[in-house]
Amino acid sequence: MNYYDDNYCRTIDTVVAGMKEIDGQKALELADTIFYAQGGGQKSDRGTLTIGDKTYHVLRSVKDENGDPILFTDCENPEELCGQPVHCELDWDFRYTQMKLHTCLHLMHCLIQKQLGRELDDPLTSTIEADFAINKYKNALVAEVDAEALEAQLNDLLAQDAEVRTWPHEQDAHYRYWNCLEWTMGCGGIHVHKLSEIGSVHVTSHTKKGNRTFTVTLNKEG
Ligand SMILES: [Zn+2]
Structure with a gap:
């Protein structure tokens, strides 16, 4: 296994x-x-x-x-x-945080597209650190995204018990897919099974050298 x-x-x-x-x-x-x-x-x-x-x-x-x-x-x-x-x-604490943050990056990308009303290429950079994760885009493509609204939309999603599914490509087991709600994309990462596992998050954004970075951190519960 x-x-x-x-x-x-x-x-x-x-x-x-x-x-x-x-x-x-x-x-x-x-x-x-x-x-x-x-x-x-x-x-x-x-x-x-x-x-x-x-x-x-x-x-x-x-x-x-x-x-x-x-x-x-x-x-x-x-x-x-x-x-x-x-x-x-x-090291389960480390892994479980990675699973939560990784799932958030997919959702954040999908919600940014939803706000813009158009498809976006994958982020320039999408990385997960020990306790936060980022998606970075060319600012010209995402300048009108409202980060505060993005945080609210993401937290609305996380409050649902929506399921996350992953499965391998039929011909190539190393290529995998990710799906949650109406969104499906290629991804070989590890994710939580239910959005409710993530709790709530904080989203910030900053612009530097023509790029805009959205950062997500997990709120400590209780
Ligand atoms: Zn993934």
Whole structure:
């Protein structure tokens, strides 16, 4: 299994299937993985691998040349781990925040198009940091967007229990789709299943060097 089969899986027991060397750095392949491989603006997962009585930190999960996830860890001799049973644990707080913010970026893009009444190309930049996320566009394309109204529209959506669905392309399992309400787009990221999981958000915007950036942060509940 991998992280697409169950977005909410935080721990798994599996086996170290092999080792790969990329740019002189050794990475591990697991038979099953819950660590999202960095891509599409979403950060790589972090967490730990416990093998025997030793615990190693997952520093980075990336895709290899076939699009399969591999892990860089702080283990100095990863070749010794091949074939060993491993207990994996995700840094869940970090991942769940990424899932919420990532879902918000899609919705924000869709709502910006709705305000403008026309289709927009993908943002110039769409990135998710540890506790906020941004979509950046050419200001000329989004100058008339009302950021305050955008925040209200986004919070209205989040207050619904609307479902988020993702699925793989029929011929290419590495290409995936995202859908929520009337919107569908290509995305290989990880999302929440229900908008109500996100709570409420704060949206700000600023313009610099001809570009306009919309920033979304999650409101702390209670
Ligand atoms: Zn996505």
